[in-house]
Structure formats: structure tokens, C-alpha cells
Amino acid sequence: MKHLLSIFAGILLCAILPSVAADKYSIIPEPGRTELKPQATRTLKLLSDKAEASLGKDAYRLAVTPGGVHLASGGREGRLYGQATLRQLQDQLAAQPEGIPCGVIKDKPRYPWRGLMVDPARHFIPLADLKKFADLMAYYKFNKLHLHLTDNQGWRLPVPGYPRLESVASKRAETFGDGIPHGGMYTREELKELVAYCAERGIEVIPEIDVPGHNEALAAAYPEFFCFPKPDMKVRTVAGNSKELVCPQKPEVWKFYAAVFKELKDIFPSKIVHLGGDEAPTELWEKCPLCRQARARAGMRDEQEQMRAFFARMTALLAKNGQTPQFWYEGNAGIYHPGETVYAWRQDQARQSIDKTKKAGLNLIMASNEYCYLDFPQIQGQYNWGWMRTTTLRKCYELDPAFGKSPQETGHIRGVHAAAWAEHLPDLNHLLYRVYPRAMAIAEAGWSPMDVRSWDNFRRKVADHRAFVLKRFNYDLERTKENEPPFRWENKK
Template sequence: MVESFPKQFFMMFKLPLILACAIFSAHMACAAAADKYSVIPEPEKTELQHNSTRTLKLLSDQEAPTLGTDAYRLTVTPQGAHLASGGREGRIYGLATLRQLRDQLAGQPEGIPCGVITDKPRYPWRGLMVDPARFFIPTADLKKFVDMMAYYKFNKLQIHLTDDQGWRLPVPGYPKLKSISSKRKESMRNGIPHEGMYTKQELKELVAYCAARGIEVIPEIDVPGHNQALAAAYPEFFCFPNPDTKVKTDEGVTLHLICPHKPEVWKFYAAVFKELKDIFPSGIVHLGGDEAPLEKTWAKCPLSIQYREQKGMKDVHEELKEFIKKMSSMLAVHGKRIQLWYEKPWARANIYNKGDTVFTWRMGLTPSTITETKKQGLSLIIAAGEYCYLDYPQLPGQSNRGWMPTTTLEQSYRLDPAYGRPEKETNHITGVQGTVWGEHLPTLNHILYRAYPRACAIAEAGWSPMNVRSWENFRRKLADHRQFILKRFNYDMERTKENEPPFK
């Protein structure tokens, strides 16, 4: 029957059949290409097109001041990419996005979509805090930590340099900081001696390394509390000098508060602040200011009692207010302003001054703190413990030292720094910070294991507006980013109950 059809009949369908096959083949090839970008943090605006590209060669890199200093526009075409940025920060962030897209293309060589990303951060402060005071972190390891920060557009690194368990900042004229305060006989009952002190040059090199990646380094020098390591070297700085004081070997709040009525204390901190000026270009110094048991120390100190009587002060909080004001004035001489951890009793005693920047950190208190700081005229950075404390275990069953709550990746991702409130109630919030306290994190591997991938969630909370954020999309992107980080940094972000680095 078929043989009876004329040859011309088949020729009528030959060309359409060939075209259909070609179209089908092209469709199959396109189906193999990515249909979305995997960028963390999620850009403010992404306009995808139907065509795709197999190259991300940077074809143009131009200034566009109308975009804003920290904003950029990245246009992806079949021939390559075009970057426009409003300033140095915007260019750094645009190149960071391009870096992630190149990593995505390397894993999906069939292509990624063409499109336009128009982007800027939701908040100007997007930070992580590390804690070498507890376990010393060599600068080579800090640089590795910084490289991953830059990959996710963090722009602030707070470095906690002093605490009960160690002092890491060199100060000329005070040699016992290195010989005594930087060392301890063990850590958390492990029987292993520990020590470490940065040199001035090491810290300056770290600052330069961070600056090249768009990251500002903020030093933290804790006062008046968290100072047992200092007391071990210079007991004369304290209300109740004890020459037998040793650097603390475990966690917990101590009674070692510096005495504000000894001239040698102010001479010492003048030297400390001068050294900070020489090392850190940042206009900020974090003074800690938390967990200071005033009622058990200054309230009983003979010098403090005498001073309060002379000045007609009603309590130790008035004394503390004067102390913080004097510290602030000394730093102002060097062109620096202070930051502090927010404590509600101190706020009620009017310790903070209008215009100060404080961090909310105590679990469950951030909603009320947002309200209070707005009324007090304070700038607020969100470091809420239930979302941002990245030293806490991230999976049920992992080591919590008997007290730490578990903070899952999804919980960290659910952070809205404004807590769903309107702009007029939250326009004093300037940013977000993840904190990686170091009492139980002895190595870089331990630090990275706890920090990531939750730091990716904190990065998105600080950068991306809520209307473009999605837990489901974040999980999809994170699956890709595990491969990106493995190839680029040789680091695996997979997290299971069993694969945490062991603790000694």
C-alpha cells in the first residue's frame, strides 16, 4: 500500500520532519542547561531570559554612579557578561556574583540563563565575628575564613581579641601580655597547654587582606569584664588584686573587672587604643561591655565606694556610665567610636548614649530590644542568639556541652532582621552579624564546620529583601554551593550528625 504513494508525497514531509527533529534536539539540549541562577545571597532583582550562555567572559566593567556606591548591575548575554557598578563596593559585590555564576557554569557547561541582575544589600552591616581570644586562630587560617566571607558578600569581620581565656593584642610596654596573658595551662579540662599572640605586622597584613576583599576589620577589646587573662599578668589593674590569678581555662563569667579608679589602668588603655589606631583603619572599636557583675565587684571595691560617695552617685550603674563615657572619649581622640553588646539593665540605667551602636544577642529578647533601642536613639545590629550564634550545634545529637541549644540551618534562615515590622519601626537597624564564639572550637575546621552553611543563611538575611527570599530556593542553591565550595576552597559543607571534626 505504501509503495503506491508517489515519491513527491514523502518529499512534502521530509523538510518539516528534518526541522522538527532539529527543534526537538535543540529543545533537549536547552533542557540540559540550568534554568535558574544559584546566587547566595539572593539578588534584589533578577530578570531571566529564554536564551542561555556558555561563556561568562567579562566583556565590560564600567562605573555607573547612579546605581549607588554598593550597588551593581550584571548583564549576562550569549557572548559574555557586562558589569556596571556604582562604586568600589558595588564592583566587589558584582564580581562576587560573577564568580558564583562562573562556578555554576563550570558545573553546568550546557549553559546558564542569560539575564540581568540588579542588586544592592538590604543592610550596610553584614558581619561575622571570630573569637581568637578563646582559641588562637593563626592569620593564615583567618585569611581562609575571610575568603569564604567574601564569596558570600560579608563586609565586616569582628575579631574578639581579649577575654578571660587569652589576650591576643600586642601592646608596647606591657610584655607580660605575651609572656602570661596569651598562655594557659589547658582548655576546657583537656590537659593540653595553649598559647598564641599576634604580631602587629600580622594584624596589619590581615587588615590589608580583608580590605582588598571589601571587608572591614573591627577589633573588640572587652571592658570592664571578661578580663581574667589581663588580671593574671597585671593584677594591680583590678579592685581586688590577687597575684595568684591564672588565665582562665574554661567557660563562664568571672569577677575580674578592671578598676576605674587606678591611674595605671587608664595609662594602659591609652596604650591599647594607640595600638588599635596604628593597626586598624576602621573607625570602630567594640568594647564588649556585657556580663559585668558590677554588684559583686565595683559595689564592694573600696575605691569605687569612696568615689561614688564623693560624686553623690546613687549606684554602680552611674559609675559605669562615666566609665564608658571616658573610654569613648579616649577613642574619639583617635577618630573612633564605640560599639557594645546590649544589656537591658544597662539600658534602663541610661548607660548608652544616643547615636551609639549596640548588638542584640540574648536569646528571645530581640523583639523588645528593637522597640527599646528605637526609643533610645541607638543603632542596632541583629546578632540574636537563637538565629546568629553559629557556635551552637546545628543538628540534633551533636555536642552541645550540656547547655547549648540546637540552631538548625532552617532556623537561621528564617531570620528576618526586622522581625516583620514596618520600616518606620526598624530603620535604626543597620545590619546582621553571625557570631562564632570560640570556647569549644579549637581549630579552623571546627570553626568552619559550625559557621557553615548557616553563615550562608545569615548572609542572605543581611543582603536580600524578604520578598525574594525562599527556604525552598535557598535549599536548591545550597546543593549547588556545596559543589562550588568543594571545588573552589576544597571544603565540604555537607553536615551530618556524625561528620563533625572530633574534639580532643
């Protein structure tokens, strides 16, 4: 009799979906394959959680039944992704207690690299805020958190033996004339805590130390590292870049970066160090007597050859620690080396970068700014500093990292990467406002096959996720022209 009662109960739970119950899942990013069943469930109790190596390490299968859920995964990554999908379904069920569909989800990422970059160099981001940022990343299956730790406006990595990084380079007098001093420096312990926190959520933390340019903060602290030392140099207080590049002919420069890379190795388990490498005008190298002599001795034609040699030496320095470099791609493949990874970021160059990097033997991560720069305004008329394009949610969603090219042409593409440069984003509230919900579109571009993607379906899911995110993270995804947090320097443009 007990057995018959359990069968009867199962039949009741398997009833055809009532008209008020959900008839679709609201999962972002969209799974690779979903088979919905004509039954509903009101419970997502985890009934089984098993390893199934044949699925592949980053793949999972989630079977939603009337009595609960069965999860199978091919490896740790797949299990974490399956759990992330289950969390979203749980949030959907909480919002729709009448029931959600039974079904089977078979899923794995389209690309192995799905990253977000934050910029504590421009505005310091406390550890607690970075953790909240990582929580949202994991919810949408991002797996790389890129920390832009150094730039003209601040240096955030402590390096033993170089105390002026904290006392000078980590502080600036103001921001855009607001008269408010700004500063911040992470401790080793804080960064290690962040690394561990992210690792639990399947996120690898990638540090960036920008070379040879974007270094006014370093020049303020250690002017002797530069071709033409300026003892009165200050940490930059406005946006933009300068002509200051570290001098590759000074031994103290290489001693310093050896110490930097050792510190990165001790803190970050990742074997990747992003070296920036963009927007580095070489005109001061052209004038520098030490650089001129070095070019003549080596028979170099110009400063671009010197730049290539600079990056080769940086790469060799990293290799001693088992580390490898990444770079922002400047379109000049001659300064990179086959097998290295570059990010296509410049406006309107995404398509061309696919062919150029393949020919040069480079790995490519798609970070094209017309789709992936999330500091740009997302609604026409919002604060844009006078030059930024408006990048709508739909524009972000239109990104296909392969741009319709064949797998043979795009096998070197590793994934997608969205950046939130923070000259104009002073705190977590501003950062999250600009990053979301557009990061959800980038997540789907990096995860979901093109044949399961749909703008109309995505827009429906985003509407559902507003309630999910508000309840789980206490954060509202509503975006209107008027509801952006105010900027204290907005009228100082």
C-alpha cells in the first residue's frame, strides 16, 4: 500500500502544467540543449549528484523531475556550472511557486574563457565589494576575474622592498577636480582571500600589471625607472594617458619587475599575468640616449623592434616563475610572439583581428569595445564623458565572437571578455550599474551556441532575472535613463 501511495503521489506531481505555471526555463546563459517535458515540478530537491567523466570536465546534465533534480557532471567545472543552473531554477521556482517544467538540460560552454575585468587602479575596490562582484559572476557562469591593478591613476599591488608604491603610487590628490583625495592598496592577505573565494566559485583571478606605459603612478613613486626622470611627477588625477614609458635599458627596472612577478606568483595560483602593452607611444624611447645606444648595438631598425624585444624579455622573466603573458592587442602582430594570447579591444577592429591573429599564430580573446566595454553608457543620454558610444543591451547581445566565420577560421578564439574601466566608476554601485544587465548578454555570447540564442527569449529572461537578482543579491537591475547613480564630477566635464 505504501508503494502504491508513492506512485499515486508521483502521478499527481506529474500533472500537466496548469495555465498559471511557467512553461519555459529562465536560465542565463542559455543552455546548449534543453528538452522540456509536459509535466511540472514544485520541488528542486537534489536527488543525486554524480560524476560522469564521459560528459567532459566542464559539462553537466541536469534532469528536472516531479520529485526533484538529478545532476551529473564531467568534472569540477561542470558540477559548479550545473549547480549555478540549479540556483537559477530555484530562484525561478521561488518566483513561480505554481511550478516550472520538468525537463533535461545538457550543457557545456561554447568557449573556455568568459571573463570580466574590473579596474581598481582607477578607483580602489574594497575586498568585500570584489567578493560581491564575484558572486554575481558565478551566478552567470563567468570563470575569469581580471584585476587591472596598476595604471596612471593608482598602483594597488604591494611589492616587498618598494614602500613608495603604497606611500606615493597608491594615492592621488583628487579625481576630476573634486578635491577629494583617493587611495587604496591591497594586502597580500586580502588578495589571497579573494583568490580563494573566487576559486570556490570556479573563477580564476588574473592580475594585470601594465607595461611599459600607463605608469604615471609608478613614475611618481620611482622616477628613476623612466627614460627622463621627473622628480615632480604626480599620480594622475584625470583620465587619459601620458608618454611616460619605463626605460628598458635600466637594470633597476628589471630588478623591480622580477620582484613584482615573484609577488604575483606567491599570491595568484594562475599562471597568467596580463601585461597590458597597449597605448605605449615610443617617442621617448626614440629620444632616450640609452635606448638609442641599445638599438644601435642590436641593429634594430626602430622602436617597434625595441618594443618586441622588451616584451620578449618580460616574457622570459615571467617564464622563470612558470608564468605566461597576455596583452591588449594593438593590431601590430609584429610585437607579439606565436602562442601568446591577445585581447581584441579597439573599436571596429574585431573582425579583422580574427584573421590577423590566426595568421600570426596568436590566441584571441574577443573584448571589442563596441560590444564589451561596459563602462560605456547603456541608454542614450546617460553620462558618457563626451566621447563614449552608447552600447545598449541589445548591442552587447549581438556579439558573436566568431562573427559567423567557420570553426576552421576561428579555432584560435578562446572566448569573450568584458571590461569596466573605472575612471568614471567610483564605487561598487556605479560599477554594477554599468556592468549589469549587459554582462548577462556577454555571458550568453561566451557560453551559448548561436543556434539556441534569441534576443526575444533573452529579453524575457532578463525581465525574470530582475526579481531573482533582487532577492538573492539585494540588487535591482532596473535601468532607465534617469536612475543611474549620480557622479559628483558630472558637471565638471
